[in-house]
Amino acid sequence: MRVRAVTALACAIAIASGSSTRAAELKPATIAAFDRYQRAAEAAIAADIETPDHFLRVFQRDPKSRRNAEEQLRRGNVAIARLQVTDGGKRVEIPDGLLHHWVGTIFIPGAKIDDVVAFMQDYDHYQVVFKSAIPQSRLIDRDGRRIHFSFRFSLKRIITVNMNTESIADYVQMSPERVVASIRSIRIQEVADAGTPQERERPVGRGGGYLWRFNTYWRFLEGDGGTYLECESVSLTRNIPLGLGWLIGPFVTSIPRDLLTSTLQATRRALTGDAGALKAEPQAGQRGDGPRASFASASSTSTVF
Numbered sequence: 001m002r003v004r005a006v007t008a009l010a011c012a013i014a015i016a017s018g019s020s021t022r023a024a025e026l027k028p029a030t031i032a033a034f035d036r037y038q039r040a041a042e043a044a045i046a047a048d049i050e051t052p053d054h055f056l057r058v059f060q061r062d063p064k065s066r067r068n069a070e071e072q073l074r075r076g077n078v079a080i081a082r083l084q085v086t087d088g089g090k091r092v093e094i095p096d097g098l099l100h101h102w103v104g105t106i107f108i109p110g111a112k113i114d115d116v117v118a119f120m121q122d123y124d125h126y127q128v129v130f131k132s133a134i135p136q137s138r139l140i141d142r143d144g145r146r147i148h149f150s151f152r153f154s155l156k157r158i159i160t161v162n163m164n165t166e167s168i169a170d171y172v173q174m175s176p177e178r179v180v181a182s183i184r185s186i187r188i189q190e191v192a193d194a195g196t197p198q199e200r201e202r203p204v205g206r207g208g209g210y211l212w213r214f215n216t217y218w219r220f221l222e223g224d225g226g227t228y229l230e231c232e233s234v235s236l237t238r239n240i241p242l243g244l245g246w247l248i249g250p251f252v253t254s255i256p257r258d259l260l261t262s263t264l265q266a267t268r269r270a271l272t273g274d275a276g277a278l279k280a281e282p283q284a285g286q287r288g289d290g291p292r293a294s295f296a297s298a299s300s301t302s303t304v305f
Helices: 002-017 028-049 063-074 113-121 123-129 245-271
Strands: 078-082 098-109 136-143 146-156 160-175 178-192 213-223 226-237 296-298
Touching: 028 098, 028 178, 028 213, 028 226, 063 078, 063 098, 078 245, 098 245, 113 160, 113 178, 113 213, 113 226, 113 245, 123 136, 123 146, 123 245, 146 245, 213 245, 226 245
Parallel strands: none
Antiparallel strands: 078 098, 078 296, 098 226, 136 146, 146 160, 160 178, 178 213, 213 226
């Protein structure tokens, strides 16, 4: 067991450094397949948001599952599920990469939708509210509903991986109580030797491959004495090298889910006036027929319902 732990640490460090044969490279075929999946996912999202009964994924369940979801949300938990869409009824295969499609929902009691949207658009402040996962944030440009911003993500497990990113956000108010937003990454680069005089960005698509694409789709719904905030994330990472699934698998697959969960939890804490909101360390009613998914609360315990 000790030998295995030492081997795990050595492999993780080698992969993070991007200098070993285990380093990953983003290939054109991988990008093309991800783009195809993204188009299918966005088509499904567009259909949902135009249908009031389908506006929130979390309530696209049978009555019992909906009641369980409402109970978890009222307790302050994140309801989270893995999703998958198809393109023309066919599964989209991602060569030399892994696709991660998650949806998470949280309820913010007492919050008005305008306040939640304003909070989410305050990108300069993310480095305070989400400081462990996002130690640097900056609004680059704003033109009407289009917002260009940059983040540095810092992801800590056995190793620490830092990434500089740029994204474009587009917000649309569909009605006084409904807002949607799409946020698409336009640049993700791993940072070597972060915080040192030797700090440098690796070329796009080179390095550990822990996050190549990260697009999120947000739904804001005011009702029931507060505002529901739901985020659907579609992201792309490296695949798992043969024989290292036990080591790299948990790290790679946890990144999109942990970013989603920690963002929703910290947002609720900040908007409900939790005194610890700015110090928190992120942990790495409608009905219809939604995609097959198993929702669970993301808190100190996980409850499937």
